[in-house]
Amino acid sequence: MNGAQDMGGMHGFGPVEPEPNEPVFHAEWEKRAFALTLAMGMPGGWNMDASRFARENRNPAEYLAMSYYQIWFAALETMLKERELVSDDEIVAGHALHPAKPVKRTLTPDDVEKVLHRGRPTERETNTQATFKPGDQVRAKNINPLTHTRLPRYVRGHLGTIERVIGCHVFPDSNASGNENPQWLYTVRFSGSELWGPDGDPTTAVSVDAWEPYLEPA
Amino acid sequence: MAHTHEHDHDHSELSETQLRVRALETVLTEKGYVDPAALDLLIETYEKKVGPRNGAAVVAKAWADPDYRARLFKDATSAIGELGYAGRQGEHIVALENTPKRHNMVVCTLCSCYPWPVLGLPPVWYKSAPYRSRAVSDPRGVLKDFGVTLPPDTEIRVWDSTSEIRYLVIPMRPAGTEGWSEDKLAELVTRDSMIGTGLPKSPKDLK
Numbered sequence: 001m002n003g004a005q006d007m008g009g010m011h012g013f014g015p016v017e018p019e020p021n022e023p024v025f026h027a028e029w030e031k032r033a034f035a036l037t038l039a040m041g042m043p044g045g046w047n048m049d050a051s052r053f054a055r056e057n058r059n060p061a062e063y064l065a066m067s068y069y070q071i072w073f074a075a076l077e078t079m080l081k082e083r084e085l086v087s088d089d090e091i092v093a094g095h096a097l098h099p100a101k102p103v104k105r106t107l108t109p110d111d112v113e114k115v116l117h118r119g120r121p122t123e124r125e126t127n128t129q130a131t132f133k134p135g136d137q138v139r140a141k142n143i144n145p146l147t148h149t150r151l152p153r154y155v156r157g158h159l160g161t162i163e164r165v166i167g168c169h170v171f172p173d174s175n176a177s178g179n180e181n182p183q184w185l186y187t188v189r190f191s192g193s194e195l196w197g198p199d200g201d202p203t204t205a206v207s208v209d210a211w212e213p214y215l216e217p218a
Numbered sequence: 219m220a221h222t223h224e225h226d227h228d229h230s231e232l233s234e235t236q237l238r239v240r241a242l243e244t245v246l247t248e249k250g251y252v253d254p255a256a257l258d259l260l261i262e263t264y265e266k267k268v269g270p271r272n273g274a275a276v277v278a279k280a281w282a283d284p285d286y287r288a289r290l291f292k293d294a295t296s297a298i299g300e301l302g303y304a305g306r307q308g309e310h311i312v313a314l315e316n317t318p319k320r321h322n323m324v325v326c327t328l329c330s331c332y333p334w335p336v337l338g339l340p341p342v343w344y345k346s347a348p349y350r351s352r353a354v355s356d357p358r359g360v361l362k363d364f365g366v367t368l369p370p371d372t373e374i375r376v377w378d379s380t381s382e383i384r385y386l387v388i389p390m391r392p393a394g395t396e397g398w399s400e401d402k403l404a405e406l407v408t409r410d411s412m413i414g415t416g417l418p419k420s421p422k423d424l425k
Contacts, residue, residue: 008327094241100249209381
């Protein structure tokens, strides 16, 4: 979706302001919101792309006004409510008011290290062949789905070069609604001048990782 | 997205968020979906155990050991795994080599993708609108925000982390470090030098 999360190339946000000796978290609630989000992935049954969509799928003004962990937390509430694991009256009451819905698994303390170490790899076996090879010229398609996508607006319609064939990976656009539908993934390089015209710096280049359905031969 | 820290928010808003998070944790615990002890372990892992010192060890080894360096650029996930770093948000890692001709810089314009096993959780600025918006259109300007100026003929290559591939920048080894141990070399490696918004320290910075 063309939401506020897709920020590449926007103007007016001001300089980057690194914080010296920054702590990992800035408040106790950030720690809990972070850990709840990770821990609920298992009983909630959602994947990374579903979480990303829940975060970006909001009014741009609201997105821009929220802090990072506020967005995470709002998305967590959304996903819990969508799956009827929690209801509004329970959040207001601060207590369980309805019977728990059966879930497949929960994260136990004994599992934490193992689960984090295993991660969630997204590469999949395939018997299809990659259409493009390194050096091929491609154009990023001009797509504007209302749903989740990982093709940023600033590259759409632009010419790039395939730099690397990464492998066959879960396709975010469908995975956000639970269908992995793996596709070939490429690193595609765009010159600064191609992306930003005369306002671009010709000594810079940007690459994105793009799945095959995002690309057409050029 | 507001890159201001929570202490910049007004007090009532902060309290409301705090209360809401606490309320949700209680509900989820009462329903048996989460175990607060597991939450504590998750927090402890990323506050105390996993952070940029992991990445610094990788970089130092790549500087000191040519065979390791070759393995790292061939298959970073596996080479980093040799040191015990793996997993969540680092399932597929690619190492990027800085040279006098090319400087690499990593961003996630769409969210906050970052190689957790080697760098820990991202700093606020990495997730902020100023960085995510300008890293791709004005990387030299962003570097200036970090006090870094590179020669005009050095290519700046920006990697937008749009997939589950995570990128780790391997900066150039500082001059005057011949014969140094990996441990000592690791002291020169800053977090920002592995994102590409900074350079490693020089030997005189350690004195």
